[in-house]
Amino acid sequence: MAEEFNHDLPDGMTAWIAEVGGGRITRLERHIARREAWVVDVTRPDDSVAEYFLRLDREGDGSGTHSVKHEAKVQAALAESGLKVPAIHAWNDNLQAALHERVPGRADLDNADPGEQATVFEDFVQQLALLHSLDPDSLGLDHMVIPTTSAECALGEIEFVEQFLAGMVVDPLYTFSLQWLKNHVPEPLDRVCLLQGDTGPANFMFDQGRVSAIVDWEWAHFGDPMEDLGNICAREFYCPSTPEDGLGPVFRRYEELSGFPVHLDSVRYYRVQQFVRSIVSLARITEINDPQMPNAMNRAYRYICERATCEALADAMGVELERPELPEVEMAPSLEGVIAANLRDEVRPAVAGDFARHRLEHAGLLVECLDRRARMGPQLALIELDEIAAFTGKRAGTLEDGLMDLDRTVKAGGADREEEMLRYLARRAWRLEHLWKPVVDLFPGRTFSRID
Structure with missing residues (x-):
């Protein structure tokens, strides 16, 4: 349950993440970075774990470049190029949030x-x-x-x-x-x-x-x-x-x-x-x-x-x-x-x-x-x-x-x-x-x- 974690994410964010992941959130940690991001794990009923990296714009509407939405579009466009970029698992227009693949390293x-x-x-x-x-x-x-x-x-x-x-x-x-x-x-x-x-x-x-x-x-x-x-x-x-x-x-x-x-x-x-x-x-x-x-x-x-x-x-x-x-x-x-x-x-x-x-x-x-x-x-x-x-x-x-x-x-x-x-x-x-x-x-x- 998202309520187990101390966070200030916008209303509806944790419910969306759990729905996308098909399970319950078992890790939710603010990432130390200049732009807001979170490390998220979702554990599914079969005990498999989906590992995500959450990026969001609290103020943006995604209408221009230099936004999280723009970033997600670029990464999605590069998915078949052979370039090593994190996959975009999901995008939420209302929350202006993207769930990225969490890459090792x-x-x-x-x-x-x-x-x-x-x-x-x-x-x-x-x-x-x-x-x-x-x-x-x-x-x-x-x-x-x-x-x-x-x-x-x-x-x-x-x-x-x-x-x-x-x-x-x-x-x-x-x-x-x-x-x-x-x-x-x-x-x-x-x-x-x-x-x-x-x-x-x-x-x-x-x-x-x-x-x-x-x-x-x-x-x-x-x-x-x-x-x-x-x-x-x-x-x-x-x-x-x-x-x-x-x-x-x-x-x-x-x-x-x-x-x-x-x-x-x-x-x-x-x-x-x-x-x-x-x-x-x-x-x-x-x-x-x-x-x-x-x-x-x-x-x-x-x-x-x-x-x-x-x-x-x-x-x-x-x-x-x-x-x-x-x-x-x-x-x-x-x-x-x-x-x-x-x-x-x-x-x-x-x-x-x-x-x-x-x-x-x-x-x-x-x-x-x-x-x-x-x-x-x-x-x-x-x-x-x-x-x-x-x-x-x-x-x-x-x-x-x-x-x-x-x-x-x-x-x-x-x-x-x-x-x-x-x-x-x-x-x-x-x-x-x-x-x-x-x-x-x-x-x-x-x-x-x-x-x-």
Whole structure:
């Protein structure tokens, strides 16, 4: 019976799952992920167990792309392709929920031994080459637009994220990077194919040295295959899992398997695009402060990705960045520190369940960040206001006003100061990463691998 489990799923969800599975729910656990998902087992009268992975949209209506419904359509279309994707066992329009096959394996390739990393990556590249070889017209994905030009490939997703951001956040980094993407569309376009749109380590499962399933298809769309290679760069940044010589051998193997050249300038462009898509999405999510979301993890991703966006831009532009001095303040005993210590040392040991402990640990990190922001924030704001004034010609009274002034300056153009602007935006990104250090340390020391 579903009532045996502690959950907040929408009414009717557990009854639907039990009906689809033909039995009773015997396992129902919230999965630790950035997008809501649940691990579900249904035991049938003959004692066989149906193992599912539940994905749902609480707010969505499934009418557009980047939704759970879109993801389910893509996976269903790929079922006969030979690509390793989880089967979709059932879809519920009213609940906007999909029951996926639960595939064996793990996703943390960065924690595998080097030998297994190499064999898994080889298998993944074969899967990616197969994906990119599929004829777009044969997949039956009529709800998706098939672009025909380089600009349509490069900017289709950017138009979506701009709409996603509208009215939520004013940030000169976002304005600068979106303008850069529009002004530097890569020219070579050998072909258009189906892309996973967010592909690479942690978005595929592996087991015994092989890919067991490619997962997370909500960003799937048609476009330039170089975009997926840029996505690999971005995801490998978080899940380093290639040899010391970097991603170059991976891309050369892709060329051999696909029969098409890898354009490294396009890969660099799409690496920027992936991070820009990430920071815009994360900005909106972190401004909402939805308690259903993994807020500490999203803050960590946001500020690490902002710094990575600057570094990816610098590499694409041929600009050298200089890391700023990062101020420290004395972290004397505080009420926030007391709360964080209570949660960590007294409450956590008494909490059962991986998801609940995960939430509790991250809540403590957020409290530490609030303490750090209260102590260090004013000092950093003074630094930002001084540096912003060098571009705008006036010193704003508040950091919020200063950022709005700088955003207007970026929108007004000034290509002659583009490199100088990027250097400032990178310094600001490093300072924000430093300010939010307790959550950023969930993913310490993230750097790019070589791509040539």
